[in-house]
Amino acid sequence: MRIPRRFLPSTNLLMAFEAAARLASFTAAARELDLTQSAVSRQIRMLEDQLGVQLFVRDQQVVRLTVAGESYARDIRDALRRIGAASLNLRANPLGGTLNLAVLPTFGARWLTPRLAGFLKDNKGVVVNVLSRLTRFDFRNDTMDAAIDFHTDEWVGTKSIELMTEVTLPVASPDFVACRNDWTPEVMREMPLLHLTSRPDAWERWFHLNCVPAEGVTGMLFDQFSTMAQAAQSGLGIALLPTFLIEAELSKGDLVPVLPRPLKSDAHYSLTWPVERDAYPPLVAFRGWLSAETRRYRGSEG
Incomplete structure (x- = not known):
């Protein structure tokens, strides 16, 4: 569908509007764009005339966005970001690959x-x-x-x-595992357990799989596997980690299985x-x- 020209303002007008909206100042926008304050004010007035909508409230030396202006600023900022990203990508690879x-x-x-x-x-x-x-x-x-x-x-x-499913294994540092020789799911239930925020029910599922009550399982929270793996290496507790992401740690012995009982994710x-x-x-x-x-x-x- 062809968009009418009046709904496609020039980039110069949109950049002036976006800068003024973000900085809440025509003067600051002018400094950023290397223009005069009057030029920015004129460009924004032209944009308002073209759209037929008031984007700013002018109150003596203070300007603020109207409700319509706030909504338009969000959309225009995203559009300019997309144009910039596309141009940067094209410059990085002129063949478009x-x-x-x-x-x-x-x-x-x-x-x-x-x-x-x-x-x-x-x-x-x-x-x-x-x-x-x-x-x-x-x-x-x-x-x-x-x-x-x-x-x-x-x-x-x-x-x-x-691509692949995820198989996790309960692992910890060698010293942590060596601290006792009677590891069972029941024993593990009482140990410090490390949790990943994106897999909040992982330990519950592992304990249910091993016929151990899982209610009230608590422990430290992490938002990335890498930091949780480092915490486990440092002896902070037991972590359920995907085996394909800790191959190096397992091969070097920095992490060892507490029990050889993997959990396959759904x-x-x-x-x-x-x-x-x-x-x-x-x-x-x-x-x-x-x-x-x-x-x-x-x-x-x-």
Whole structure:
């Protein structure tokens, strides 16, 4: 659908408005944009005339956004951010082969990033921008082409492929485990337990699996696997950690299993992307590579 020209103000007008809205001052906006105060005031008046809506209340030397102006400022700020990101990506790769990927921090650092060299070697025209995200996000508001997430449900308007399930194991430092020789689920129930905020029921599920009451399980909370793994290494308690994310610690003996009783999650790691990006060449290439890489990894585990 073609948008009428009157609803597409020039970038100069929008930048003047966004700066004035953010700084709550025409004078400060003028300094930021290297313009005169009168030029900024004139540009904002032109924008108001073009839209037919008052964006600022002028009260002597003070200006403040109207209700309509506040709403418009949020949307325009996001639009300018998207334009800037698109321009930056294009400059980084003039051939347009940029893939913006959101990943969970520990997954990205410990599993994906060490393997990315193989993808980039075979896809020399592609630039991959990796941004860490702790929480799920909305593709409608984020300039991402795809995301690697851990979930059980599907997002509306997206496609996805399953990468791998998550198997966790109760681990602790060697000294912590060596402090006693009678480890059982009942004994563990009374020990300091480390919890991940994104897996709040993990310990309850593990104890139920091992026929031990799990009500009232408490302990330290962490928002990332990496910090929880470090806490376990430091002897602060027992952590349920995905085995594929702590391979190095297990092989070096920095972390050891308290009991060899793994817990398989109901959720899985997936690559998800908006349907409109389905045929985007860098994403197609990455999707194929990642599918093969995870199949190879699952085969090596088995």
